[in-house]
Amino acid sequence: MEMNLESIFNPKSVAIIGASREPNKVGHAIVKNFIDSGFAGKIYPINPNAREIIGLKCYPSVSAVKGKIDCAIFAVPAKFVPSALRECGENGVKGAVIISGGFSEVGNVEGEKQIEEIARKYGIAVIGPNCLGVLNPSSRVDSVFLPVYKMGRPHVGGVSFMSQSGAVGGCILDLAARAGLGVSKFVSYGNASVIDETMLLEYLGNDEKTKIIVCYVEGVKRGREFLEAAKKVTVKKPVIMIKAGISVGGAAAAKSHTAALAGSSEAYKALFKQAKIIEAETLMELFYFSKIFDQPLPKGKRIGIMTNGGGYGVLAADAAEQTGLKLAELSSDTKKKLVEKLPNYVTVRNPLDLVGDADSKRYELALDALLEDENVDVIIVITLFQTVGLDSNVVNAIIKASDERKKPIIIVATGGEYTDVHCRILDSYGVPTYHSPNAAMKALKHAAGYAEYLERKEKRK
């Protein structure tokens, strides 16, 4: 079944079971989204009571379709799902996305069991039920029934998302679209009755287009298997996860100290540590942590800070210390170079305060010097856009410096709309921006930790 996931993420033809002419119906939105997204394959709307939907020929059933169907998307009430799924199986459909709810989440365990049995019998990879389904910007697959004007669609990129919750998944996609974060695959997997989180993690782990995996999970079905799968994936690419739902039950009934100390949340913490999964505590952290991996991994923890505001340099240095990063000792070459080229009222040290009248030229000089300095593993660039001297040219200077991906360059910029515009440009070029030194350092700490982990793994080989 797992190998049939390809027919869900990259189908050449899709059938939409429960396609509708009514604009406010889910079955309508899905057909429309497939057309609007520019899906290049065949679209077969299925509805016995319609002849045509949005200009596409409509079929009374899956059996009535002559051509091959790779993936069927279900938007019909729960009671119609099992028979339609069986029909799919008999017609050789290998992938199914069951958007429909009304299964185990409302106590209909029997209905969900039927889905499992049919899927197993015919070898159908089933996503759901009770989910948003799948989005793949590169193959233009879009089963997400939320209208485009309400929820933005992200462009093609390297981050893949898997979310148990549809609502959270929708927020993540909308935020990703707005932040300009490129997405490879998105899947909201709902009740996970057939394809569960372990299978999805393995699939995304093997997917070459996926560079980073981000997960929202409330619980995993097969904990041990998930751990083993995650261990294999994290040596290839970073996995960032948010675990929702802190369970307190159980601990109270414990007879031993151990059971009282090791509840379900602690078990998840153990999972994160053993598999080197990066834990995010908020939705925003999912973004903060994933975008740091657009930059090369740091070779060490020594950071060089440049700023046009002295106070911000101090805050950044504090945040670095607190997260276990170190301030780099600038080399004598660097110091010499900077003393020669910078105005005499700039004190050359780390953090490097380029002073309030700094312009993009001054940043360029400092960037060049720190890129060359072997004592500096990471460059933190603080750009406070409120000053008179700093303008949009600094964005070009930073993007140019980051172009060779020689060492990680991370931006801290705090401000309003003018600042945001520049941050978005930088982010879209893969230079991550953060609104606070703390957010930047926390993300950087994870990148450094991940780099160390890979190095240890490499050494042990």
Add this chain to the structure above:
Amino acid sequence: MDYVQAVGLLEKYGVKVISGSIARDKREAKKAAAKMGFPVVLKVVSKEISHKSDKGCVRVGITSEKTLEHAFDEIIHNAGSAKVDGVLVQKMARKGVELIVGGKRDAQFGPLVIFGLGGVFVEVLRDVSIRICPITEQDADEMIREIKTYPLLTGVRGTLPSDVTAIRKLLMQVSKLMVKEEKVKELDLNPVIVHEKGYDVVDVRIVE
């Protein structure tokens, strides 16, 4: 599982609990103490009492037959109406850092192993690290270094560093036991007193 069974099961996995014997009366207790040599510890053995020291059912540092007699009566009295299976006479453990090593079964991840600073305040301090079994040597090593009080094990204020290698081995043994012995639901080795060479497992509790 009673104390003797628990000790036997641990031994099967190479974990030695500090030597002791169960006495049914004062005469047997004195005989056992004479054999192992003073100082000794007396503990009430009862499935109905889970936190023995809280109830005054433990006496440590007993150096003579006379104090042993007093202590015996006292802890039996403190056990109150609980069903008592006997009194455990144990050799007094050497001084060192008190640790807890344990295991439990999680609904989603199966057996877990736990390590931390032990003793009577273990649930207040919650300075523990946890891993999903089976653990690797690297996991065991990280577990030990992860707790906040790890510096206590490296030797502070003139004390010698603790035998971390032995603890690492103990964690691996407990992990193995938890994986193999499915009947074991919860396991506490608390305290485990570690010193510069080896450790003493002072108390054991296994819940089936």
